[in-house]
Amino acid sequence: MVASAQIQHPAVFTHQQVMRIMWGVALCIFLSALDQTIVVPAVPAMAGDLKGFGQLSWIVSVYLLTSTAATPILGKLSDSYGRRRLILVSIAIFTLASLLCALAQTLLEMAAFRAVQGVGGAGLIAMSHAVMADVASPRERGRYQLYLSGTWGAAAIVGPLAGGFLTDHLSWRAIFWINLPLGLVTFLLTVRTLGILPRRERQRAVIDYPGATLMTVAVTAGLLLMSWGGNEYDWTSPIIIGLGAVSALAVLLLTRIEGARPDPLFPGRLFTNAIAVSGFALSFCNAICMLGATFLLPLYFQFMRGVGAAASGVLLMPFLFAFVVFSYVGGRMARRLGRTKWLMVLASLITAAGLVLMGTAEDDASHYLTTVYVIVVGAGIGLIQPCITMTVQNAVETRDLGIATSGTLLFRMIGGSFGATMVGAILVGRFNALMGTHARLSTLRGGLAAGSGHALASGFHFAFLGCAAMSILGFAIALLAPDPVLRTTAIPSPQAE
Numbered sequence: 001m002v003a004s005a006q007i008q009h010p011a012v013f014t015h016q017q018v019m020r021i022m023w024g025v026a027l028c029i030f031l032s033a034l035d036q037t038i039v040v041p042a043v044p045a046m047a048g049d050l051k052g053f054g055q056l057s058w059i060v061s062v063y064l065l066t067s068t069a070a071t072p073i074l075g076k077l078s079d080s081y082g083r084r085r086l087i088l089v090s091i092a093i094f095t096l097a098s099l100l101c102a103l104a105q106t107l108l109e110m111a112a113f114r115a116v117q118g119v120g121g122a123g124l125i126a127m128s129h130a131v132m133a134d135v136a137s138p139r140e141r142g143r144y145q146l147y148l149s150g151t152w153g154a155a156a157i158v159g160p161l162a163g164g165f166l167t168d169h170l171s172w173r174a175i176f177w178i179n180l181p182l183g184l185v186t187f188l189l190t191v192r193t194l195g196i197l198p199r200r201e202r203q204r205a206v207i208d209y210p211g212a213t214l215m216t217v218a219v220t221a222g223l224l225l226m227s228w229g230g231n232e233y234d235w236t237s238p239i240i241i242g243l244g245a246v247s248a249l250a251v252l253l254l255t256r257i258e259g260a261r262p263d264p265l266f267p268g269r270l271f272t273n274a275i276a277v278s279g280f281a282l283s284f285c286n287a288i289c290m291l292g293a294t295f296l297l298p299l300y301f302q303f304m305r306g307v308g309a310a311a312s313g314v315l316l317m318p319f320l321f322a323f324v325v326f327s328y329v330g331g332r333m334a335r336r337l338g339r340t341k342w343l344m345v346l347a348s349l350i351t352a353a354g355l356v357l358m359g360t361a362e363d364d365a366s367h368y369l370t371t372v373y374v375i376v377v378g379a380g381i382g383l384i385q386p387c388i389t390m391t392v393q394n395a396v397e398t399r400d401l402g403i404a405t406s407g408t409l410l411f412r413m414i415g416g417s418f419g420a421t422m423v424g425a426i427l428v429g430r431f432n433a434l435m436g437t438h439a440r441l442s443t444l445r446g447g448l449a450a451g452s453g454h455a456l457a458s459g460f461h462f463a464f465l466g467c468a469a470m471s472i473l474g475f476a477i478a479l480l481a482p483d484p485v486l487r488t489t490a491i492p493s494p495q496a497e
Helices: 015-038 040-049 058-081 083-103 107-135 141-169 179-196 209-228 238-260 268-272 274-305 309-337 341-360 367-395 398-435 441-449 453-480
Strands: none
Touching (some): 058 107, 058 398, 107 398, 141 309, 209 398, 268 274, 274 309, 274 398, 309 367, 367 453, 398 453
16 A cells, blocks of 8 residues: 655645636646537537548547546546646646647547547646645635636637637637647646645555556446437447446446455545545536536527527527636635535525426527526536535545545536436437437437427427436435535644544
8 A cells, every 4th residue: 555645734825825826727727628618619620621420429529538537547646646746747648639639630540639638638627626625725715716617617618619710710720739839838837836736755656457447447338328329329229238238347346346455546435435425426416417508508599599509609608607606606605604515405406496497498488588597507506516526625534635536527527428418318309209200419400490399399398307307316415415514724634634
């Protein structure tokens, strides 16, 4: 077993020091979040240029696969080597992979380079959250939430607009070339701003390679199942059933192997910690609502309101704005109250209410009324988001801070993938059930033109209500969870360890 890294902690980080670190952290989050959103409008052009329309989904999905699998491994490494080293390595990997993506000549090369880029992107996000846990106490962390949420919101808005502009006026390759100067600036600023982080003596990290392999297999098979099921293959096809069996078997073996290892990838004590487990479950449920709404709302505006792609992006902004503002509100309220349980209970109810309103809205409801419903959904999701991370980080020991933070992000990623897939399956499944046809999302415009508006509206209603059901599940989890007091120190006392 690896001895705990020796850490030299300052007595306390001042607000000025935390804000200095925040600049580096925020830029890392922006770099990763921008890449996830800027690629989407360029995917058709990339697939056409690389002659791979049949496999264009891999340009996006392979990034998600590798980033999800790499997150807990990077968290484990950072607990041994320190956040600063890992975040600098992640920036270097991400920037180099961006260069390779810009030079890719085939879809296979692009998929391989995007896979490497996903590893760097996972490190940027996971280490950024872990860094904030190192320098700010759970109770104080809320005051800085606006910067983190605002950075993500800015990337979510700028990314699609920039991706479309660069693709139309220059080339899809420009969306990767732009990461080179951004990566260089981020690297230099991070070196400068993160120099005051707690220092760790370099330790040899013992990575649980069997556990890491099994976890990667389980996550990959599970995400492929959720991505392909009902879209590329029928849910009862041998491939989908086989993926489910592989994922379940990998989870079973992982459970047995991890319990017998002295230094497992996910320490068993995390899953005997009721607060951490409830936080992971809430992260999963909230991500389903977040990604489900993000996936559904642009389609809803385009198909049910008859607006174009650009206008649907504008109509999505109230949702993103509410998410950012209430993420800040949630962090500030948690700081003032010193607890998070009842904030998470309230946030889950708000989210469920907004989704139910969207799921029961009249087909001819006004834009203004729909905007109010969208704001309610964004407010509920934003209110709970910082509380989940703060609660988990508050509940674990210092030695598990990196892996616990990564675990929260891992469940968020898996929940997001499941959410996008779930609402797509519900939408198309309900449409097909009422129309008696087999359709894909890409053909729904034609169906709507043929007078199938009622069937499509019913599909949207069922999809929104499906997300509402997950939010109600989150409400039940939050209601049953413990209600600890948030620490006022960044690092637990030696007695606590």
